[in-house]
Amino acid sequence: MDTKHIYIKDFNYPLPEDRIAKFPVKERDHSKLLIYRHGEVSEDVFYNLAKYLPTDSLMIFNNTKVIQARMHFQKETGALIEIFLLEPAEPSDYEQMFQTTGHCSWSCLVGNLKKWKTGSLVKEFCINGKTVQIKATLRGEYGTGLLVDFDWNDTTINFAEIIDCIGELPIPPYLNRETQDSDKMTYQTVYSKIKGSVAAPTAGLHFTDRVLSDLRNHCIDCEELTLHVGAGTFKPVKSEMIEGHEMHSEYICVKRKTIEKLINYGASAIAVGTTSVRTLESLYYIGLKLQNNKDLHEEDLHVNQWEPYADNSMELVSPIDALKNILEFLDRKGLDALHTSTQIIIAPGYKYKIVKMLITNFHQPQSTLLLLVSAFVNGDWKKIYNYALSHDFRFLSYGDSSLLIP
Structure with a gap:
């Protein structure tokens, strides 16, 4: 055949x-x-x-x-941007990536990309009783996605903790529904x-x-x-x-x-x-x-x-x-x-x-x-x-x- x-x-x-x-x-x-x-x-x-x-x-x-790979940011204009983590870029090793602190880069898909052409997206959240700020910066094309840099201001917190806190579990698109707590x-x-x-x-x-x-x-x-x-x-x-x-x-x-x-x-x-x-x-x-x-x-x-x-x-x-x-x-x-x-x-x-x-x-x-x-x-x-x-x-x-x- x-x-x-x-x-x-x-x-x-x-x-x-x-x-x-x-x-x-x-x-x-x-x-x-x-x-x-x-x-x-x-x-x-x-x-x-x-x-x-x-x-x-x-x-x-x-x-x-499964990681909570879907992250939501809001621009000052009110536009909602979704960043979907595809695979680690810097560091490229999965285990190292989830333990990294302060900075990392991922290959991502970006929803509503036309609203995010320049500048960084910022999100503030609380984790372990501390207020943390994470910044996402678009760097350009990378593999099958886009390279996004993530920087956050608390080096006692690793990236795994961040996505567990602010990420969303990405259930399959054909379910045609929002992710629920039970899906976790x-x-x-x-x-x-x-x-x-x-x-x-x-x-x-x-x-x-x-x-x-x-x-x-x-x-x-x-x-x-x-x-x-x-x-x-x-x-x-x-x-x-x-x-x-x-x-x-x-x-x-x-x-x-x-x-x-x-x-x-x-x-x-x-x-x-x-x-x-x-x-x-x-x-x-x-x-x-x-x-x-x-x-x-x-x-x-x-x-x-x-x-x-x-x-x-x-x-x-x-x-x-x-x-x-x-x-x-x-x-x-x-x-x-x-x-x-x-x-x-x-x-x-x-x-x-x-x-x-x-x-x-x-x-x-x-x-x-x-x-x-x-x-x-x-x-x-x-x-x-x-x-x-x-x-x-x-x-x-x-x-x-x-x-x-x-």
Whole structure:
């Protein structure tokens, strides 16, 4: 299949507004679960997930945490300006960024930009009983956004504390509602740890401590990785064929321990969510790069969008050997974790290397996430979505879940 020449219109389906879940179910693990197993479709409740999974298997979660990335400023003229944090620029490391004091810079989207051409925006707020003033200054274009400098007058307060105080959680635009206090809890997974995402890895929203305990009781090993979800996850495919769509690049981090576990499990994993899929499958191509050039540096390991579809006569490396190449790289560099980025697009024609089962929600029509699902179930996505539409499943971020076993 010529993946680049796939027509996105072939991945459309009718999604009535009333099927988009505006809020989650009261108890996370009481959402519906569609089971697609070797072409057959059935349903259950999410808290019964473990009984459909093989014992002695490895499940991988994305432990990213959504930040309160939407900031509101008001000019002296009264104009309202929204600054949406995309990714850190100075410092570029996420962990350093959230600990920084006094000054930092972000790549941002700016709402009502035409009203903010010059000058700085100032906001005053109270934190820990102290009055703090933060100033935002527009510096120019930067990557896919605009570079904004932030300066504040209290160096005992870090940037994480500032956005926790004055930022707003950025729920998906298709919910067509304002963020509510309840979203601060319901739009985070129970295992979220590492701050950096501007959207939740929503397949994980169904998990509870009870479900995680049940997985362990069924001898299912659980490991984590990090992919910080960018705003590009909501970017629609506007080109007629997918070769005209540019994927967003996202930061990933995979610990040595997780790679060792993957090797121990024969480079086979159950992925929770499309972000885990994109990270795990990217590992193969990182290992392939290292097979061909052991002198690469971490910044050289970025996975480009179309890399998996190149004429790769060298793609004879097994997934296990690719993972071993990454371990050897970490050893040479004295690193405990792999830090890089991926722009991978997974669409029909892609051959999965590591992910054997997938837990995921129901995605928007004509989206790259639907392409990923179609590739995973060998083109059988319409059977899954027709069942979900005719059996009262709820769709998108706060909707129901599916377990896909090709």
